Amino acid sequence: MKKTPKDHSRIADKTRLLLKFNYVSAFLSLLFGLACHYYMQVSPPIPYVFLGYSVLNLCNNIAFYKHRNLVAMAIVTSVLSLISTLIITMYSGGIQSPFIFVLAVIVLAGYISTSVFGKIYLYAILVIIGLIYLLTAGNFSWIVDGVPATSKDLFSLLSLTFSIYLMEGVFGRDLLKAHDKLFRTKQEVEAKIKEKENLLKEVHHRVKNNLQTISSLLSLQSRNIQDADIKKMLKSSQNRVIAMAMIHEMLYLREDSTQIDYGSYVRELVEHLVRSVKGTSANIDLDIDIPEMTFNIDTAIPLGLLVNEAVTNTLKYGILEDSKGQIFIRMRKGKQDDFELYIGDNGVGFSEETTHRNSKSLGLKLIHKLVRQLRGSLKRDASKKGTHYIIHFKEISDQLPSMAG
Structure with a gap:
C-alpha cells in the first residue's frame, strides 16, 4: 500500500522522537555512570551498565542511519532499556530502588513505534515489577544494594532526575508540540470546512437565481402567446422550475446546506x-x-x-x-x-x-x-x-x- 504524505509525516515524527530519546538517554546514562563510578563509589555492575547502555544506544542510532528501520531501532531501544533498568534496579535495592521509575519511561518508548509494542511492554513491565517485589520480599541472596549508604540520597536524586527529564524533557515537550500541531491542524480543517460550506451555499444561491431567471423568461414568453394550451404548458414548466429553485433557496438559508x-x-x-x-x-x-x-x-x-x-x-x-x-x-x-x-x-x-x-x-x-x-x-x-x-x-x-x- 502506497504511503500518504500524512503517513510519512507521522513516521518522521516518530523517528525524530526516538532518536532524541536515544541521544538524551545515552548522554544522561554516561553522566550517571561516571558519577556512580568516580563520585558515589557505587559497586559494579551498575556503573558499567550505565556506560554500556550509553555506548550501545549510540550504536543503535548509528545503525539506524544505515538500515532506516524504525521498528528495529525501537525494539533494540526498548529491550536494551529494559535489560539495563532491570539490572540496575536489582543491584540498587530491588523494589525499593528509586531507579525502578525508569520502567515507566520504557513503556512510553515502546509506544513510539506502535501501540502494540506499547501494550506489550506495559503488561510485561507490570509483571516484572510484581516479580521484583516477590524477589525482594523473599530476600534472595543475589538481590543486593550496591549503593553505599552515604550515596543513597544522591543516587535517588539522580534516578528521579533521570526518569523525570526523559518523561518531561523528551516525551512531555514532544506531546506539547504534538498538541499545538493538532490544534493548528484542527483550526485549518475547520477553516477549510467553513470555506467549503460557504462555497456550497453560494452555489445553491446562484443556482436558485439562475432558475428564477429561467422562470421569469418563461413568464415573459407566455405573455406573448395567445394559445391557451401553450400558455398552460409554459406555466407548468415555470412551476417545475420554481419547485427546484425553492429547494436551493432553502438549502442556502439553512445552516446545514446538505x-x-x-x-x-x-x-x-x-x-x-x-x-x-x-x-x-x-x-x-x-x-x-x-x-x-x-x-x-x-x-x-x-x-x-x-x-x-x-x-x-x-x-x-x-x-x-x-x-x-x-x-x-x-x-x-x-x-x-x-x-x-x-x-x-x-x-x-x-x-x-x-x-x-x-x-x-x-x-x-x-x-x-x-x-x-x-x-x-x-x-x-x-x-x-x-x-x-x-x-x-x-x-x-x-x-x-x-x-x-
Whole structure:
C-alpha cells in the first residue's frame, strides 16, 4: 500500500522522537555512570551498565542511519532499556530502588513505534515489577544494594532526575508540540470546512437565481402567446422550475446546506401552486401532515417535482374551476429506512383505466418517472373520492438516475 504524505509525516515524527530519546538517554546514562563510578563509589555492575547502555544506544542510532528501520531501532531501544533498568534496579535495592521509575519511561518508548509494542511492554513491565517485589520480599541472596549508604540520597536524586527529564524533557515537550500541531491542524480543517460550506451555499444561491431567471423568461414568453394550451404548458414548466429553485433557496438559508426540512418545503410549494393555478382567493383547504424530517438534495428534488405534478394535476383537473376542494399530503417513516408519501384530493378524479402509458398527460407520466427515479413504488387508492396516491420510497444519495426512457 502506497504511503500518504500524512503517513510519512507521522513516521518522521516518530523517528525524530526516538532518536532524541536515544541521544538524551545515552548522554544522561554516561553522566550517571561516571558519577556512580568516580563520585558515589557505587559497586559494579551498575556503573558499567550505565556506560554500556550509553555506548550501545549510540550504536543503535548509528545503525539506524544505515538500515532506516524504525521498528528495529525501537525494539533494540526498548529491550536494551529494559535489560539495563532491570539490572540496575536489582543491584540498587530491588523494589525499593528509586531507579525502578525508569520502567515507566520504557513503556512510553515502546509506544513510539506502535501501540502494540506499547501494550506489550506495559503488561510485561507490570509483571516484572510484581516479580521484583516477590524477589525482594523473599530476600534472595543475589538481590543486593550496591549503593553505599552515604550515596543513597544522591543516587535517588539522580534516578528521579533521570526518569523525570526523559518523561518531561523528551516525551512531555514532544506531546506539547504534538498538541499545538493538532490544534493548528484542527483550526485549518475547520477553516477549510467553513470555506467549503460557504462555497456550497453560494452555489445553491446562484443556482436558485439562475432558475428564477429561467422562470421569469418563461413568464415573459407566455405573455406573448395567445394559445391557451401553450400558455398552460409554459406555466407548468415555470412551476417545475420554481419547485427546484425553492429547494436551493432553502438549502442556502439553512445552516446545514446538505439537508432540507421537507415539511416546510412542501407547505410553501403547495401554497405557491394554489396561488399560481387558482389565484389568491382560491377555496382550497390544505391538510399537510409531515413530521420533522430532512432529505438530501438528491432525494428532495425528484420528491419535490413529484408533489408539484400531483398537486398541479389536482388543481387543474381534479378541483374544477372555483369549487371548494381539499388536498391531503402526509408522510411517514417506515421501519426499514423507507418512507410512505400519501397525496390525495376530493376532486373528480379520473378513470382507473387511465394510466401513464395510455394517457397523453405529461404530468401523469412525470409522476411515474419520478417515482422510478426515487426507486420507489406507486399505487392509486380507488376506494375514495378523488385521486389518491400512495408512494413508497427510500432516500437516495448517489447520482440521480436519468429520467429518459
